[in-house]
Amino acid sequence: MLYEASGVFSTLYRNLGYHVVQVDQQLDGTDVRLLPKQYADVVGILAFPPCTHLAGSGARWWKQKGDAALLEALSCVDAVFRLVQIYRPHFWLIENPVGRLTRFIGKPAHMFHPHEYAGYLENPSVEAYSKKTCLWGHFRMPEKKPVPPLHGSMMAKLRDPETGKFYSFTSRECKNWRSRTPLGFARAFVEVNS
Template sequence: MNAGGIVLSLCDRTGTMVLPWIEAGYSAITVDLQPAPREHHRRHHIVADITQWRYPAHLPRPVIVFAFPPCSHLAVSGARWFKGKGLGALIHALQVVDACRRVCEDSGAPYMIENPVSTLSTYWRDPDYTFDPCGYSDPYTKQTCLWVGGGFVMPEKVQIGDLFAEPTCVEPVLGSAILNFSPTADRADTRSITPPGFATAVYRANAGRV
């Protein structure tokens, strides 16, 4: 199953983050409360609550870990609704983040935990990196924060107009992801899909080192 090693991605429904790794011969485990929208023979998707889940002891350690805990009760953009949601929602949101952090740190592997600009900076610590998807070829803005560890390498952005490098920065012609998606039932899911250009950039920056 694991010719190139196992890549683990938590709170990941689509598996967009692990796709470049799968295509390069790695195997992936993704964990999410929701089923995966599609199957892939080298992706094993586990429907589970991350606060109750443990990495299987019989498997080799993952080579890298990604985590995308939900931001609904943490994102600064939703601050006006915090009081109405109550303490329980905040506590649960932080428990999910902490469960992701635990799996990431226990893995001993490079890891990144993703969230938008959020109250995590107050409750936990400042993020190590921030980026917009348009910095990595995805043509929209959504300011995104990363908390990283274990030697995770943040991919370089290459500015438009740099003659000697493959450009990764593109104009955000689609505008802001926060504002642009229509108010359908799956709006939150659509809006939170990992930007594929960023996933590829992370693969390129880290695959040679894991």
């Protein structure tokens, strides 16, 4: 798992008995871009590169950030492609919100909103929100179990519907919460890609 501080996917695959390597600078300082070839057989690579400089929700700051920020973001995505080329896993995925990544790696294979997979949860209303997410790679797309998007757009919220906690918009906690993989989608994905 690359760039996955939340551990949502990592936990699900570990529970199935997979040996999971979770790499994210927030966890132990390891930079995905500096990973050497070190494993013999890799079944899957799931990557969630930082979207700070790629997401369309931040488009108004792109010009101000300049090319250096874009190059930083693209180098994270490029590292994923390098690892996919090295290991040739059975399945692989790159996830990112709608934004400018399409300009550099092409149209996504699939898109989804969390509420479209909330039916995989015991309490579907927790993920009954919209946040269009793009997926690139080689994998099987799971069947949807949608619920109505009761909470509207995740992008407009600063309050976690699960815990009720409010976040400062610019805080690390808010960024991590808003970029966390929806558990409903993760469960559905793992069912068909394991």
